[in-house]
Amino acid sequence: GAGVSQSPSNKVTEKGKDVELRCDPISGHTALYWYRQSLGQGLEFLIYFQGNSAPDKSGLPSDRFSAERTGGSVSTLTIQRTQQEDSAVYLCASSLDGGQTYEQYFGPGTRLTVT
Amino acid sequence: AQKVTQAQTEISVVEKEDVTLDCVYETRDTTYYLFWYKQPPSGELVFLIRRNSFDEQNEISGRYSWNFQKSTSSFNFTITASQVVDSAVYFCALRGNTGTASKLTFGTGTRLQVTL
Numbered sequence: 672g673a674g675v676s677q678s679p680s681n682k683v684t685e686k687g688k689d690v691e692l693r694c695d696p697i698s699g700h701t702a703l704y705w706y707r708q709s710l711g712q713g714l715e716f717l718i719y720f721q722g723n724s725a726p727d728k729s730g731l732p733s734d735r736f737s738a739e740r741t742g743g744s745v746s747t748l749t750i751q752r753t754q755q756e757d758s759a760v761y762l763c764a765s766s767l768d769g770g771q772t773y774e775q776y777f778g779p780g781t782r783l784t785v786t
Numbered sequence: 787a788q789k790v791t792q793a794q795t796e797i798s799v800v801e802k803e804d805v806t807l808d809c810v811y812e813t814r815d816t817t818y819y820l821f822w823y824k825q826p827p828s829g830e831l832v833f834l835i836r837r838n839s840f841d842e843q844n845e846i847s848g849r850y851s852w853n854f855q856k857s858t859s860s861f862n863f864t865i866t867a868s869q870v871v872d873s874a875v876y877f878c879a880l881r882g883n884t885g886t887a888s889k890l891t892f893g894t895g896t897r898l899q900v901t902l
Contacts, residue, residue, distance in 0.1 A: 714877065
């Protein structure tokens with residue numbers, strides 16, 4: 672079956688521009704997560720959605736970062752006024768439910784480069 | 787706060803050698819889950835195993851085995867008779883049960899290089 676998909680796979684943007692990253696979770700998965708992977712910081716949690724609501728936004732690094740999820744499916748992560756330190760691979764994951772017992776399945780990621 | 791430590795940054799072995807990847811965790815939660823993920827050069831994180839904190843039984847899946855020891859807060863991963871296709875970065879992760887405990891806390895990963 673189809674896994675988690677993300678688009679674009681690569682994005683190069685100029686400092687100060689806004690970017691939108693998209694995640695399409697596995698069909699039927701109610702929980703969706705965004706993580707960021709960078710050389711200096713490793714794999715960091717950003718935000719968790721259960722359905723369309725976000726009970727945990729604790730990992731968003733600044734108010735330039737926001738995310739939404741509509742229809743309990745697709746999610747968009749938006750970074751406003753991008754900075755060079757935002758350069759990283761942004762990973763999306765989904766799981767059947769947000770409960771502890773369910774493993775998270777990851778997408779291929781979006782590599783963001785801010786020049 | 788939760789923490790996962792993978793002290794081995796990089797390991798190189800020759801094919802057919804056995805290799806153990808170490809993972810040590812910290813948590814105050816009484817119930818928690820531990821995971822291992824593989825990240826091959828293609829970049830996608832692949833789920834390998836989940837272990838509950840109340841189940842210390844070791845697990846074997848083919849050439850892979852996992853040793854969970856609560857007494858030492860460790861969840862080590864052994865690959866027997868390693869193969870070149872095992873070359874990847876391996877991440878250990880922890881998930882607690884307090885608050886909105888869905889997020890995974892990852893270790894920094896161990897890069898495994900298997901050569902012929």
